[in-house]
Structures are given as C-alpha cells and as structure tokens.
Amino acid sequence: xxxxxxDAAPAAGGVGAAPPSAAGQWDVFISYAREDYIQAKDLHxxxxxxxxxxxxxxxxxxxxxxxxxxxxxxxWQSFLEEALPxxxxxxxxxxxxxxxxxxxxxxxxxxxxxxxxxxxxLVPLLIDPGAAAKVPYIVNRINWIPTSRPHWIDEVRGAVGxxxxxxRTTLRxxxxxAEAVVGHTLAPVSVTGSVPEGTPPWPVDGTVTVSAEPAGxxxxxxxxxxxxxxxxxFTDLAFRTATAEVRLVATAPxxxxxxxxxxxxxxxxxxxxxxxxxxxxxxxxxxxxxFPDGRALAVLDGRGLTVHTAGHEAASTAQxxxxxxxxxxxxxxxxxxxxxxxxxxxxxxxxxxxxxxPARHGGRFNVPGALAFGPDDTLYIGLWGGTVWxxxxxxxxxxxxxxxxxxxxxxxxxxxGLLVGGLDGGLTRYTGGRAGAEHTxxxxxxxxxxxxxxxxxxxxxxxxxxxxxxxxxxxxxQPVGAVTATLPGGELTAIVDAAGHGVCFDAELAVRxxxxxxxxxxxxxxxxxxxxxxxxxxxxxxxxxxxxxxTYVSRHPMTLSPDGLRAAVSDGERLLVVPPxxxxxxxxxxxxA
Numbered sequence: 141x142x143x144x145x146x147d148a149a150p151a152a153g154g155v156g157a158a159p160p161s162a163a164g165q166w167d168v169f170i171s172y173a174r175e176d177y178i179q180a181k182d183l184h185x186x187x188x189x190x191x192x193x194x195x196x197x198x199x200x201x202x203x204x205x206x207x208x209x210x211x212x213x214x215x216w217q218s219f220l221e222e223a224l225p226x227x228x229x230x231x232x233x234x235x236x237x238x239x240x241x242x243x244x245x246x247x248x249x250x251x252x253x254x255x256x257x258x259x260x261x262l263v264p265l266l267i268d269p270g271a272a273a274k275v276p277y278i279v280n281r282i283n284w285i286p287t288s289r290p291h292w293i294d295e296v297r298g299a300v301g302x303x304x305x306x307x308r309t310t311l312r313x314x315x316x317x318a319e320a321v322v323g324h325t326l327a328p329v330s331v332t333g334s335v336p337e338g339t340p341p342w343p344v345d346g347t348v349t350v351s352a353e354p355a356g357x358x359x360x361x362x363x364x365x366x367x368x369x370x371x372x373x374f375t376d377l378a379f380r381t382a383t384a385e386v387r388l389v390a391t392a393p394x395x396x397x398x399x400x401x402x403x404x405x406x407x408x409x410x411x412x413x414x415x416x417x418x419x420x421x422x423x424x425x426x427x428x429x430x431f432p433d434g435r436a437l438a439v440l441d442g443r444g445l446t447v448h449t450a451g452h453e454a455a456s457t458a459q460x461x462x463x464x465x466x467x468x469x470x471x472x473x474x475x476x477x478x479x480x481x482x483x484x485x486x487x488x489x490x491x492x493x494x495x496x497x498p499a500r501h502g503g504r505f506n507v508p509g510a511l512a513f514g515p516d517d518t519l520y521i522g523l524w525g526g527t528v529w530x531x532x533x534x535x536x537x538x539x540x541x542x543x544x545x546x547x548x549x550x551x552x553x554x555x556x557g558l559l560v561g562g563l564d565g566g567l568t569r570y571t572g573g574r575a576g577a578e579h580t581x582x583x584x585x586x587x588x589x590x591x592x593x594x595x596x597x598x599x600x601x602x603x604x605x606x607x608x609x610x611x612x613x614x615x616x617x618q619p620v621g622a623v624t625a626t627l628p629g630g631e632l633t634a635i636v637d638a639a640g641h642g643v644c645f646d647a648e649l650a651v652r653x654x655x656x657x658x659x660x661x662x663x664x665x666x667x668x669x670x671x672x673x674x675x676x677x678x679x680x681x682x683x684x685x686x687x688x689x690x691t692y693v694s695r696h697p698m699t700l701s702p703d704g705l706r707a708a709v710s711d712g713e714r715l716l717v718v719p720p721x722x723x724x725x726x727x728x729x730x731x732x733a
Contacts, residue, residue: 167198168300169227171247173237177204179267179287180233186293190302196394198302201227224250229261229300234275234284235268252279263299265292309333311348311390311398314371320405322382323683323693325361329374331390331398333367348372348392352379357386357405360640361656367392376656378690379405408693422448422715427697428708429476430665432469434701436488437708438476439715440464445476447490452717455490469702470513473533477521481506485519485533495538500525510551510561510588522548522560542573550588552595554608559595561585567597567606579606579613589628591647596633598626603649619643619651625662632670634663644670655688667704672720674700674707684723692723 168187172180184202192198201223203210210219224230230251238244248262255262264284266272275284285295297304314330331348346367352359358380365372372390379386385402426441435450443460462478469475477483481499486492499506500523510522519531526547530539546562557571565583569576584600597604600622605614621637632652636642640657644666653670660678667673673685682698683690684707696710700720707720 165199166201166223166227167192167229167302169201169224169230169247169251170233171224171230171244171251172233173235173241173244175237176233176235176267179235183231183233183265183293183296187297187300187302189305190297191305192394193301193303220247225254229263230254231263231265231296231300234264234266234271236271236274238271239274239276248276248279252282255282260299263296265296309392309394310396311392313388313390313398313400317388317400317403319403320379320386321408321693322379322405323408323681324378324691325685325689326374326377327689329377329388331365331372331374332370333392333395346392348390350374350377351389351391352386353389353399354383354386357381357383359388360658375688380658381405382407420452420717422452422454422708422717424448424454424715425710425713428699428710428715429467429474430699430701430706430708431474431486431488432472432702433488434703434706437715437717438474438486440476445484445486445492447486447488447492449488449490456486456492458484458486458492458494460484460494461496466508466511468511468513468519470517470519471515473513473517473519475511475513475519477508477511479507481508481523483508483511483519483521483531485531487533491533493533493535495531497521497523497527497529497538499523500527500543509548509563512551512553512558512588514553515555518553520551520553520558522551524548524563526562528558528560542570544568544570549585550597552588552590554590559588559606559608561588561597565599567604569608577611579604581615586623587626587628587633589633591629591633594647596628596647598623598628598633598635600624603645605647605649614649616649619645624660627663627666629666632666634666634670634673636661636663636675644673653688655685655690657683657685657690665698665700667700667702667720672700672704674698684720686720 170180170184180202184200187198187200190198210216224247232248251262262282264282266284266286285292312332312334314332317326320326347364348367349364360378360380361376365374383405386405387402388400389397391397424439426439429438437448439446439448444457446457447455449455460478461482462480464476465479466477473485473487475485481497482494484492484494497506507524508521509524512520521529521531524547526544528541530541544560544562546564546566548560549563550561552559557569559567559569561567565581567579567581581597581604582599582601585597587598589596595606595608602615602617620641620643621639623635624638625636627634632644632646634644638659640659640661642655643651644653645651657675658677661675663673664676665674671687675683675685681693681695684692694709696712698709700707706717707723708715708717
C-alpha cells in the first residue's frame with residue numbers, strides 16, 4: 141500500500157536503485173488496503189511486541205510507519221519493490237477491498253511467486269469473512285488464518301517465526317572470578333544461556349562477546365567466542381592494567397546480558413622464596429640464554445656477552461658491535477650474530493671466540509641471514525649477500541663454503557651438505573659445495589630446522605616440510621595469521637602472528653598447544669613439547685606461558701632451559717635460577733593436546 145493511499149500499480153520493468161535503508165532483511169511485510177489501516181496497524185503493533193528466535197526485536201514493514209516503513213522523501217514504489225522480496229514472510233490482509241487494489245494484487249502476486257513449494261512465506265490473514273469469495277484461484281489453495289478464531293494472533297506469530305516477549309535467552313557466567321593478575325591468563329571462562337521452555341536453542345552460528353567494566357582495565361584475548369553445546373568458552377582472557385574493581389560483562393544478540401561479581405586486578409608480585417639464602421643467583425643483569433646442557437648460561441648485558449658455567453661462575457666475556465640479530469644452539473655450543481656481521485661462538489665451559497665476517501667484494505652490508513650448527517657443532521653462517529661461512533670453535537680460520545646468488549634467509553646443516561633458503565623464496569640443497577635439488581617455497585622465510593627425519597621451513601604464509609631422503613615436499617597453510625615471529629626447535633616449532641595468536645606444532649605438523657598473547661610478542665624459549673613457553677613482549681617484559689595460559693609476567697628478561705627443569709629470571713639486579721613451578725601455575729604435564 142502507498143503512503144498516500146494511491147491505487148496505481150507498480151510500473152512494469154526494472155526497479156530503480158533502492159535507498160540504503162531498504163537493503164536490510166525484513167522479518168514480516170504487511171500487505172493491506174488503505175481502508176484496512178487500523179487492522180494493519182494493530183497487527184504491526186502486536187508483532188512488534190514479539191521477539192525473533194534470536195531474541196532480538198523483529199523488523200516489521202508497514203509502509204506508513206515512521207520507524208519501520210518507507211522513509212520520508214524516498215521513492216515509495218522503488219522502496220516497496222525492494223522491501224517485499226527482502227522479507228522472510230508476507231502477511232496479506234484479505235478484505236473486501238484488498239482484491240480491488242492493483243497495488244495489493246501486485247504484492248500478493250509477488251509474494252505468491254516467492255512462496256516456496258512447502259509454503260510458509262505467504263501468510264494470508266482473513267480479516268473479513270465476506271472476502272473469501274473474492275480470493276483469486278491461484279492463491280485460494282493457500283490456507284488463511286481467519287481473525288474470527290479466538291487465538292488468531294498466536295497463529296500468525298507462529299507462522300512468521302516470532303516468539304512472545306519475555307522469552308529472550310538469559311546469559312549466565314558459569315565461572316566465577318575471584319581476582320586476576322596483570323598479564324596472567326584467566327582460567328577458562330564459560331558463559332551459558334538459560335533458554336525458556338518452548339524456546340528454540342541458540343542458533344548454530346550464535347556468538348557471545350565479553351568485555352570489561354570499566355574499560356580501563358584493558359581486557360585482552362579472544363573476546364568473541366562461538367556457542368557450542370549451549371556454552372561459549374573463553375580460554376585466553378587477561379588484563380593489561382591493575383584496577384581495584386572490575387567485572388566481566390557478557391552480551392549476545394537478542395539475549396539478556398550477564399555480568400560477574402566485581403573483582404580486583406592486581407599487579408604481579410615476585411615470589412618471596414627468591415630471597416632464600418640457598419637460591420642460585422648470578423650477579424648479572426641482561427638477557428639470559430641457556431646452553432644446550434640446561435645448566436650453563438650466556439648473559440647478554442648491553443653489547444657484552446658473558447658465559448656463566450654450570451657452577452654459576454663468570455668464565456669469559458666477548459663484545460658485540462651491534463644489536464643481536466640471531467641466536468642458535470648446537471649439541472653443546474651457543475652462537476649469536478649481530479647486525480654488523482660479528483659472530484660470537486661459545487661452549488658451556490667458557491671457551492668462546494668472536495669473529496667479524498668480511499662482506500662480499502664491493503659490498504657495504506654484511507647482515508647475517510641465518511645460523512645453523514652441523515652435527516659436529518661446527519657453526520655455519522649464511523649472509524644476506526649470499527656467502528655461507530663455516531666457523532669452528534677451536535680457533536681455525538673462518539672458511540667460505542659457498543656463494544648462493546639469491547642470498548640467505550634460512551639455513552640448515554646436515555652431515556652430507558647444506559640446505560639454503562634464498563631471498564627469492566627458493567630452497568636449494570648443496571652437496572660438496574654444488575647446488576642440487578631445488579624447491580619453490582614463498583618469498584618470506586622465517587626459520588628452518590631439522591626435526592627428526594624432516595626439515596621444517598616456516599614461511600610467513602605456509603609451513604613447508606621436506607623429506608631430504610625422498611625429496612618430497614609438503615606445504616600447508618599456517619594455522620594462524622601471517623607469521624611474524626618463530627622459535628624453531630628439535631621437537632617442535634612455535635609461531636606467532638601479528639595479532640598475538642600462536643601455536644606450537646611438531647614434525648607431523650600437529651598442533652600441540654595454542655595460545656593468545658599481546659600483539660607483537662615473540663617466542664624466545666620453549667620446553668616440554670611446547671607446554672612451557674617464554675614470550676618477549678614489545679615493551680621488553682617477559683611472560684611464562686604454561687599449557688597455553690600466561691601464568692607469570694616479569695618486567696625483566698626470563699628464559700627456560702631446553703629440558704624445562706630450570707628458569708632463569710632477572711629481577712633487574714641479578715639472575716635467579718628457579719624451577720618453573722615456582723613461577724605459578726603448577727607443573728606442566730607435557731602431554732599431547
């Protein structure tokens with residue numbers, strides 16, 4: 141029906157561009173004659189008081205309605221022609237005058253064409269018994285609902301899929317939160333919905349969103365979770381800021397929100413047991429890195445690298461010339477390379493050597509692209525310029541092994557040769573200094589490591605697994621977003637994307653552990669098959685992630701021994717060696733997820 145009661149039929153032909161407000165989906169379109177406006181308005185008001193199956197307010201199209209009809213100034217004909225096919229149901233008010241109106245006949249004809257074979261989209265409502273004789277034959281087979289029945293409005297409501305008001309799903313926190321610590325992941329938080337009897341359950345695509353009040357507490361993690369078996373579970377929530385009182389609030393479309401009781405978010409505290417007299421402590425500040433034996437430590441303080449033996453004695457020191465770029469572990473040794481091309485190689489007994497690798501002839505830059513230890517603990521260094529060097533610990537002269545024209549992004553050393561990933565995204569196998577098999581990977585390669593019988597290469601977009609013996613290459617998409625940081629290891633590899641989503645996976649590319657941290661974090665140490673992980677945040681603080689949950693955050697550097705039995709934690713003045721269990725969260729089981 142037109143706003144002014146005009147009886148002109150819509151013009152034939154195409155429909156003009158609809159205004160933006162007509163582009164949405166309507167739940168019910170009411171088709172009526174102008175003489176029946178009062179009945180149409182009563183129906184509109186009755187249906188508007190209902191809720192959808194999702195619990196939301198329904199959209200009811202009544203052309204003259206200021207809130208849900210044709211907007212003022214809009215082309216009523218174009219708007220109507222757009223609104224009707226976008227409506228889930230069309231309720232036609234059969235009256236004596238309805239079948240005399242060209243516009244009503246057009247609406248009825250269009251609704252009939254849209255009605256599926258099983259019916260349900262066109263819902264006739266007989267408001268005048270005398271109109272039954274005027275119903276066209278083509279729609280006469282579609283059952284109508286007479287308003288003479290005592291509960292006809294309930295029938296209409298059911299036919300168009302609406303529910304009485306007061307049947308909205310009520311959310312509820314099944315998990316209570318007593319307190320939280322800044323940076324620590326909360327225990328899994330579960331939100332369920334109390335669905336009234338006779339009300340359909342949450343849709344399969346339902347979601348729940350959590351937030352914090354006040355917002356200044358800076359809630360982080362995955363804040364929107366899908367509903368699975370009537371529950372949405374949030375596994376990686378954490379707070380960035382301490383606050384005296386905060387509450388979690390859960391919301392979902394069409395549902396009554398819920399909130400927790402208020403609880404405090406406190407700043408982290410250092411364990412009091414650290415002051416025990418028998419606690420191993422090193423009079424050193426800086427970034428600690430364990431040697432492969434899990435006892436000796438290398439500590440980088442500024443540009444100085446000091447080796448501390450298993451007896452916690454400072455044995456030797458070397459100086460870097462620039463910021464460290466790469467670290468690598470061998471069977472016994474440890475290596476670090478800075479941006480200038482200086483490489484420091486050390487063993488746990490304190491023997492070390494520092495070497496400045498020369499640039500290629502005529503080259504100005506000498507940036508190391510990759511470090512890799514061979515089976516005999518000989519260090520190989522690949523430069524962006526393409527030169528690969530061999531450096532033994534015993535003081536021998538660095539040896540130029542080969543030149544890879546595409547430069548070096550990643551490197552792996554085997555007993556019978558080298559695997560070189562170039563800046564062109566290709567992977568080449570060298571034997572005796574000669575290039576052999578080649579594979580095309582992707583432009584940005586981040587890490588490569590030998591894991592059991594395979595070589596794993598982590599790219600920005602994919603994981604590449606090469607079987608060196610058979611030459612077979614398997615490539616799979618990353619389980620997270622574009623990767624920004626990696627930590628390759630002997631049993632597993634940890635990766636993190638720009639949003640802070642990360643996983644640890646094994647040689648079979650099976651994900652062992654998933655976690656969510658702050659954007660820009662990068663993994664610096666891992667143990668126990670990924671169940672223990674240390675992340676460095678962009679502000680320089682470090683976090684211990686246990687079984688996917690952050691259980692300890694320090695403003696200062698921290699690391700783990702490869703076997704996961706020790707953690708080295710700085711308090712700003714010294715380094716303390718403690719069992720990881722003392723950093724909160726209990727022992728990590730190390731079992732497969």
